Amino acid sequence: MEPATFVLFGATGDLAKRKIYPALYQLYIDQKLPSSFSFIGLGRRELTHTSFQANVEKSLLTFSRSDVKDAVRIKKFLNSFQYHVLDVDRKEDYTKLLKLVEDREAELNIMPNRMFYLSVGPEFFETIATNIHESGLGSASGWKRLVIEKPFGHDLESARQLNHTLNQAFDESDIYRIDHYLGKPMVQQMGQLLQSTLTEQDLRTRTIASVQISAIETLGVEERAGYYDHAGAIRDMFQNHMLQLLMMLTIEFPKRSSADEVVNLKSKIMKSLMPLNKIDVTQHVVRGQYASGVIKEEQVVGYTDEAGIALGSHNDTFIAARLRVDDPFWKDTPIYIRTGKRLKEKVTRIVIEFTSEGPVKDLLTIEIGPDEGITFLKSRSDLAFSDVETSLRSQLSFTKKEVNVKDAYETLIHDALLGDKTYFAHWNEVELSWEWVQPILDAYQDNLIPLHIYPAGTYGPQEANELLMKDGFHWWFDNRNASDNDATKGEFNIYEYTN
Numbered sequence: 001m002e003p004a005t006f007v008l009f010g011a012t013g014d015l016a017k018r019k020i021y022p023a024l025y026q027l028y029i030d031q032k033l034p035s036s037f038s039f040i041g042l043g044r045r046e047l048t049h050t051s052f053q054a055n056v057e058k059s060l061l062t063f064s065r066s067d068v069k070d071a072v073r074i075k076k077f078l079n080s081f082q083y084h085v086l087d088v089d090r091k092e093d094y095t096k097l098l099k100l101v102e103d104r105e106a107e108l109n110i111m112p113n114r115m116f117y118l119s120v121g122p123e124f125f126e127t128i129a130t131n132i133h134e135s136g137l138g139s140a141s142g143w144k145r146l147v148i149e150k151p152f153g154h155d156l157e158s159a160r161q162l163n164h165t166l167n168q169a170f171d172e173s174d175i176y177r178i179d180h181y182l183g184k185p186m187v188q189q190m191g192q193l194l195q196s197t198l199t200e201q202d203l204r205t206r207t208i209a210s211v212q213i214s215a216i217e218t219l220g221v222e223e224r225a226g227y228y229d230h231a232g233a234i235r236d237m238f239q240n241h242m243l244q245l246l247m248m249l250t251i252e253f254p255k256r257s258s259a260d261e262v263v264n265l266k267s268k269i270m271k272s273l274m275p276l277n278k279i280d281v282t283q284h285v286v287r288g289q290y291a292s293g294v295i296k297e298e299q300v301v302g303y304t305d306e307a308g309i310a311l312g313s314h315n316d317t318f319i320a321a322r323l324r325v326d327d328p329f330w331k332d333t334p335i336y337i338r339t340g341k342r343l344k345e346k347v348t349r350i351v352i353e354f355t356s357e358g359p360v361k362d363l364l365t366i367e368i369g370p371d372e373g374i375t376f377l378k379s380r381s382d383l384a385f386s387d388v389e390t391s392l393r394s395q396l397s398f399t400k401k402e403v404n405v406k407d408a409y410e411t412l413i414h415d416a417l418l419g420d421k422t423y424f425a426h427w428n429e430v431e432l433s434w435e436w437v438q439p440i441l442d443a444y445q446d447n448l449i450p451l452h453i454y455p456a457g458t459y460g461p462q463e464a465n466e467l468l469m470k471d472g473f474h475w476w477f478d479n480r481n482a483s484d485n486d487a488t489k490g491e492f493n494i495y496e497y498t499n
């Protein structure tokens, strides 16, 4: 790997502490950092190099998954770390930064390869990119890369504006848009895993009755009210992570795609997504917000009672949607997506239901987190219908996620250092995602779609179940028990098929 300087804007922030430093440290332990590596952390806070290094050390001791955490190794790792004060709006700070970076490159005798990682609020993205350009920081003879966190825009127009500004300073080929779901091991290995679970013949000829993609969480809005109350589930999860999961899955059928094809195929899928218009959104989308309830035996408050949330906020904390991909392979298959906060369990899972005779179904389940696994469940015709789901559940063989599983940030930062953009979001697909989502945002804005209130600790509003029941499906594996507010008892919720 080529020598490089890693410049981190937002070095004193939460994401840096919880994700970026532990990832860099793990890469160091695994000998996956460049042999000559220089790190410059930036923030407004006045810190000496030593106190900054002590903060990073604290974050490693708290968040690193590595079992190598001895003071000597950490100290050696931190030797390449420096901290400098920079206010994003002060042009002179970039001039100073250029001098620092150049001095460090000269000291280490390394090529001016520079990675600029923006771990700051999105309101700063354009200012920083412009200042990197105008200060000359981005004009050296080595490579330059911009790693940018989400959210990438607030809607279609603002995303286009942001991209336009970034393109004045960086080519698309140099922009690495992080979507941490693309760094998850199960997402990256999806094609390979599908191939080892299904035969080529299965992939080509099996008919898929429906697909369900769920990313449900028990967490609420936490400390992020200021951001979340303006974003909602649709911008926080759906426009990016959920649509990326849909793209990553659908490009693997009917034939496996290679890394080179990924970017083109993803855009192709997004272009084939049947568009909604603001008026018919109600038929395809369910919007929800959590009320108070019980999660894991703990009483939690409703969304509008959370600290920092606007009084009477209409923000969405749940979305379920039915999508259709209008291409020859997918055109007859509804794809259901749901995501939300303060739900009954934490799980990210894809379920592919194959067309099969009788009530017993053939399912392929891909468990993405926190457990990981892929299982093809063969139908069993000797079972009574009510036993089916319980039986299927017992056939699942997911690997319990161990503490020491690779974090998405390790993979993504490593890829960015190598210049491999396969698992970063390309502008084409980001723009197409916003285009698809925009009518929903408009419908929300104009209140054309009801906001269904659901009790915390459930699987969201009943309307999200009805969305599937209308088509003769149900969400697989929702584990409803006596603590749910509905009357269903027993381990799993089995719905009657209506057709």
Ligand SMILES: NC(=O)C1=CN([C@@H]2O[C@H](COP(=O)(O)OP(=O)(O)OC[C@H]3O[C@@H](n4cnc5c(N)ncnc54)[C@H](OP(=O)(O)O)[C@@H]3O)[C@@H](O)[C@H]2O)C=CC1
Pocket: 009, 010, 011, 012, 013, 014, 015, 016, 042, 043, 044, 045, 086, 087, 088, 089, 118, 119, 120, 121, 122, 149, 150, 151
């Ligand atoms: N935290 C998370 O779990 C996730 C965060 N993200 C994204 O990552 C980015 C960073 O988030 P997070 O770390 O949580 O945010 P924090 O608020 O914790 O940190 C913000 C950072 O920006 C710096 N900063 C703020 N204002 C300025 C300024 N005027 N000039 C220079 N630096 C400034 C702060 O430094 P100082 O206070 O020293 O000035 C701090 O280091 C955001 O885009 C967020 O959306 C994405 C996914 C998850």
Ligand SMILES: O=C1O[C@H](COP(=O)(O)O)[C@@H](O)[C@H](O)[C@H]1O
Pocket: 215, 217, 219, 236, 237, 348, 369
């Ligand atoms: O990006 C985000 O993702 C997390 C969920 O990520 P996961 O890896 O734990 O599934 C979500 O909680 C957060 O609101 C969102 O910003």
